[in-house]
Amino acid sequence: MSTIHKFNGTPSQFSWEGIPVHAYGEEFVGVTRQVPIGEAEGSDNFTIRYFRLEPGTHSNLEHHPHEHGVIVVHGRARCQLNEQFHDVGPFDSIYITGNDLHQFVQQGDEPFGFICVIKAKK
Amino acid sequence: MSTIHKFNGTPSQFSWEGIPVHAYGEEFVGVTRQVPIGEAEGSDNFTIRYFRLEPGTHSNLEHHPHEHGVIVVHGRARCQLNEQFHDVGPFDSIYITGNDLHQFVQQGDEPFGFICVIKAKK
Numbered sequence: 001m002s003t004i005h006k007f008n009g010t011p012s013q014f015s016w017e018g019i020p021v022h023a024y025g026e027e028f029v030g031v032t033r034q035v036p037i038g039e040a041e042g043s044d045n046f047t048i049r050y051f052r053l054e055p056g057t058h059s060n061l062e063h064h065p066h067e068h069g070v071i072v073v074h075g076r077a078r079c080q081l082n083e084q085f086h087d088v089g090p091f092d093s094i095y096i097t098g099n100d101l102h103q104f105v106q107q108g109d110e111p112f113g114f115i116c117v118i119k120a121k122k
Numbered sequence: 123m124s125t126i127h128k129f130n131g132t133p134s135q136f137s138w139e140g141i142p143v144h145a146y147g148e149e150f151v152g153v154t155r156q157v158p159i160g161e162a163e164g165s166d167n168f169t170i171r172y173f174r175l176e177p178g179t180h181s182n183l184e185h186h187p188h189e190h191g192v193i194v195v196h197g198r199a200r201c202q203l204n205e206q207f208h209d210v211g212p213f214d215s216i217y218i219t220g221n222d223l224h225q226f227v228q229q230g231d232e233p234f235g236f237i238c239v240i241k242a243k244k
Contacts, residue, residue: 002203002222007194007213016215036215037191037239043217045241046168048191069159069170071237072129073213081124091129091195093138093158095165100124115193117159117239119167 003041012074012111014050030054038120045120052113053077053106061103068096068116075112077104125163134196134233136172152176160242167242174235175199175228183225190218190238197234199226 009015016036024031031053038047050073053059061080076089080103081096087107088094096102106112131137138158146153153175160169172195175181183202198211202225203218209229210216218224228234 002219002224003217004201004203004208004210005215007211007215009213014213016213019215036193037217041217042219043189043191044220045189046191046239048193048215048239067165067167069165069168069239071158071170079126081126086126088126089129091131091136091138093127093129093141093170095125095159095163097124097164098166102124115237117168117170117191 001042003037005036012113014052014073014113024051025060028057028060030057031059043120047118047120049116049118050113051104051116052111053104054111055106055109058105059103061101063099063101065098066118067098068094068102068118070094070096070117071115073113073115075110076107077112077114078107079104123164125159127158134235136174136195136235146173147182150179150182152179153181165242169240169242171238171240172235173226173238174233175226176233177228177231180227181225183223185221185223187220188240189220190216190224190240192216192218192239193237195235195237197232198229199234199236200229201226 005016
């Protein structure tokens with residue numbers, strides 16, 4: 001069945017009705033994950049997540065076989081892609097190939113938020 | 123190779139460096155499609171498109187086997203899901219199951235824009 005989750009957040013603190021806020025990982029205080037579209041909605045092919053990095057935080061520096069499709073929604077970050085660093089901000093699109101090393105390091109006073117698409121785990 | 127397309131649009135007219143604007147269909151004047159992440163970037167599993175509906179326009183009323191994951195980014199629309207109608211606006215998430223009848227009809231004075239994820243055509 002098709003599902004709508006109404007957005008009930010603010011421009012720099014995204015949230016959706018019925019969608020819980022998860023910790024990104026115990027060692028990453030100030031980083032959270034929400035999943036507005038995924039397995040709970042019945043999505044067979046992809047999962048759409050929202051990540052929020054408070055000022056002074058960063059995501060994990062990692063690589064893995066699955067690719068990411070990222071659209072920034074608020075704030076700024078330094079984005080590492082292998083040996084290169086890029087300044088990214090609202091609505092920049094970032095395609096991260098499988099196995100490329102990547103990390104987001106929040107910049108400035110505003111929290112950094114982005115939509116991140118991955119293939120469904122099947 | 124990972125790819126970044128810098129956003130170079132405005133809050134109600136999204137565009138990205140290097141991403142062309144396509145007509146949605148000849149019979150849909152005032153509706154456009156851009157693909158910031160897809161086959162051109164090497165995405166094997168999903169495609170991330172952006173659709174823009176000028177005031178007074180709508181998307182096609184259609185159904186098909188593939189599912190959609192939608193995040194609204196600007197403006198308002200009436201969203202039809204089978205026999206039901208919903209008012210949707212910025213950052214509402216809409217999961218449209220495969221084979222559900224669906225349509226967006228723009229509402230108000232602002233153009234309606236949304237990110238729409240589909241599985242890659244392979």
